[in-house]
Amino acid sequence: MSRKIRNGTLTLLALALFACFLNWAPSNLNGYVLRILNLIAINAILGLSLNLIYGMTGMFSLGHAGFMAIGAYVSALLILSPAQKEAMWILEPIAPWLLNLQTPFLVSLILAGLVAALFGWLIALPILKLGGDYLGIATLGFSEIIRILITNLTPLTNGSLGLKGIPAHTTLWMSYGCLGIFLVCMVSMMNSNFGNVLKAVRDDETAARTMGVNTFRIRVLAFTLGCFGGGLGGALMGNLITTIDPRMFMITQTYNLLMIVVVGGLGSITGSVIGAVLVTTMLEWLRFVENPIQLGSLSIPGIPGMRMVLFSVLLIAVIIFRREGIMGMREFTWDWFFPSRKKLEKNSERGGEGL
Amino acid sequence: MSRILELKDIVLRFGGLTAVDHLSFSIDKGQIIGLIGPNGAGKTSAFNVISGFYRPTEGHVEFEGANLTGLPPHEVCKAGISRTFQNIRLxxxxxxxxxxxxxxxxxxxxxxxxxxxxxxxxxxxxxxxxxxxxxxxxxxxxxxxxxxxxxxxxxxxxxxxxxxxxxxxxTEPRFLLLDEPAAGMNPNESKELMLFIRRLRDEFDLTILLIEHDMKVVMNVCEYIHVLDHGVLIASGTPDEIRNNPSVIEAYLGKAAGKGADHA
Structure with a gap:
């Protein structure tokens, strides 16, 4: 019991500290750093939602960019003012019913998640009968279909011109608030028996069915929940960057998320958060290799795209030397800092039971 | 004693292969029943029919008076039947x-x-x-x-x-299917297993159907035994009856051994 109180206190302290940071940051850090901090939170949400699908329930999905796109567009279309919309649709007129549709930001966020979840549910029903690589291919195809639909449904989406002037609603408090709620829900879920069932479906579907688990239903459920996260993350992203267009949601977007999940550890919530921090900052930090570099008398011209090459090398290194990712399937717990005699050797192989 | 499970004329075909051929038997509540037979006799197929993994080509399965035929595994589990696997699946x-x-x-x-x-x-x-x-x-x-x-x-x-x-x-079953529980165990362990299976039946109020190749375990723990060969039920009886049944000995050891051999 004292352990529980200690850990609870530490969690509260950490949260308070972080809240102070969030209060301090906007007026003291420059816009570039703030954007990266926001991106970390958004990528963490996206990584967690992909981890729920891939790491926790074992469904290899390559469709997350598609669900992000749905979320980003739904949210943007719901918060742009009629005047903005009228000015933006120059190729074809906007669909009349859409023109005057406007909701507050938070409503648009939730609707973005729900619409993405609805699409996720609809495609889950036919394709989740597939397993393994086939599922990956099917979801990849779906994500491309979404992108092409968005490019061509001009009356709804303004086609390849994209949407501009989206109000920048994604502040640090907003993105980390969403991440916080998402984290709490996901940790509670994974610590409950429902979480055990998800992992059971991943580990051995046949055995899970014998144990009375309707595995198809569970897989559809997990996929739909993951898609909700994808839509939410996409919506936050759109409101951070303030312009969206179909090219933002190419397969590379899914790869970045996949990288976050794999580097952090498939099946670890902590891992996805760590992965989001690492991958997001690395992607930015590695930009220096694309600038011309002067090493003494040697001058290397900047090569655009070089950071992705380096990044891929890093990813390969992770796969070779630490296949299970940074965290494996373990979770963070304060007990790490207080090794008790009894649990000492046990914890080293299995980790604790979450926050 | 009341009847808990009944297989009625089960036929299971995979293309041209008949894995289970007109299998019928019923099991009374509280018994420990053995299902034996040489490799490929259709024992595990019968398990898979009962637990809902295979839908029988013909015939049906009744559990506590309700028809289970064609129910998916999770519904079968809900109805009160649980199982283990030949190769452990944790x-x-x-x-x-x-x-x-x-x-x-x-x-x-x-x-x-x-x-x-x-x-x-x-x-x-x-x-x-x-x-x-x-x-x-x-x-x-x-x-x-x-x-x-x-x-x-x-x-x-x-x-x-x-x-x-x-x-x-x-899963709170009333009926438990054990697929080769003694596989890979040494004689001491299988002896413990026998006591364990009886204890399970008594403490958890179960009816148990088990597949087993270890004859010592089968003969000691089962109250009644069904023998399958090539998908056909060739004999049913108490351990003593089965031990001395010529067609069982023949199925296991071949024709010549059927005469005179006194244990299977």
Whole structure:
């Protein structure tokens, strides 16, 4: 019991500290750093939602960019003012019913998640009968279909011109608030028996069915929940960057998320958060290799795209030397800092039971 | 004694191959029944029909008077039948306790979405606590409680078999199918297993149908035995009757051995 109180206190302290940071940051850090901090939170949400699908329930999905796109567009279309919309649709007129549709930001966020979840549910029903690589291919195809639909449904989406002037609603408090709620829900879920069932479906579907688990239903459920996260993350992203267009949601977007999940550890919530921090900052930090570099008398011209090459090398290194990712399937717990005699050797192989 | 399970004229064909051929037998409540036969006789196929993995080509399965034919495995489990597998199938990346808790899912009343915000749903938290407590108690009864927080894959072989049974028991079955529970066990371990199976039947009020190749186990623990060969039921009887049944000896050892041999 004292352990529980200690850990609870530490969690509260950490949260308070972080809240102070969030209060301090906007007026003291420059816009570039703030954007990266926001991106970390958004990528963490996206990584967690992909981890729920891939790491926790074992469904290899390559469709997350598609669900992000749905979320980003739904949210943007719901918060742009009629005047903005009228000015933006120059190729074809906007669909009349859409023109005057406007909701507050938070409503648009939730609707973005729900619409993405609805699409996720609809495609889950036919394709989740597939397993393994086939599922990956099917979801990849779906994500491309979404992108092409968005490019061509001009009356709804303004086609390849994209949407501009989206109000920048994604502040640090907003993105980390969403991440916080998402984290709490996901940790509670994974610590409950429902979480055990998800992992059971991943580990051995046949055995899970014998144990009375309707595995198809569970897989559809997990996929739909993951898609909700994808839509939410996409919506936050759109409101951070303030312009969206179909090219933002190419397969590379899914790869970045996949990288976050794999580097952090498939099946670890902590891992996805760590992965989001690492991958997001690395992607930015590695930009220096694309600038011309002067090493003494040697001058290397900047090569655009070089950071992705380096990044891929890093990813390969992770796969070779630490296949299970940074965290494996373990979770963070304060007990790490207080090794008790009894649990000492046990914890080293299995980790604790979450926050 | 009342009848709990009845197979009526089960036929299972895979293309041209008939795995189970007009199999009929019934099982009374509280018995321990053996299902034996040479390799490829259709024993596991029969298990898969009962547990819902295969839909029989003909015939049907009745459990406690209700028709189970064609129900998916999770519905069969809900009806009160649980099973173990020939090659142990545990949830390898979950702890021993989590493995058993998964078994409780089928009886859990709370909805999944309550797990997103547990403090809002006291009934959900109560049920989760109860499941955890019940699972720990079950582990204690099967002498697995000291491993509760270990990964299932880290258990020694015998304990993994016991855990698979513990997990099956967590679904609160009235009928248990054991597929080769003694596989890979040494004579001492199988002796313990025999006592364990009887104890299971008595303590958990079960009816048990088991497939086993270890004749010592079968003859000692089963009260009644059905023998399959090439998908056909060739003999049924008490262990003594089976031991001396010429067609059983023939199925196992060939024609010449059928005469004069006194044990199978």
């Amino acid at each position: 949830f390898q990346n979950e702890t021993v306790l989590q493995n058993v808790m998964v078994g409780s899912w089928v009886r859990q009343k709370s909805r999944w979405w309550m797990s997103l915000m547990p403090p809002l749903f006291p009934s959900f938290m109560r049920e989760e606590r109860a499941i955890r407590a019940r699972s720990l108690e079950l582990l204690a009864r099967l002498e697995l409680d000291e491993h509760a927080d270990d990964l299932a894959s880290s258990l020694p072989y015998g304990a993994q078999r016991r855990l698979e049974i513990a997990r099956a028991l967590a």
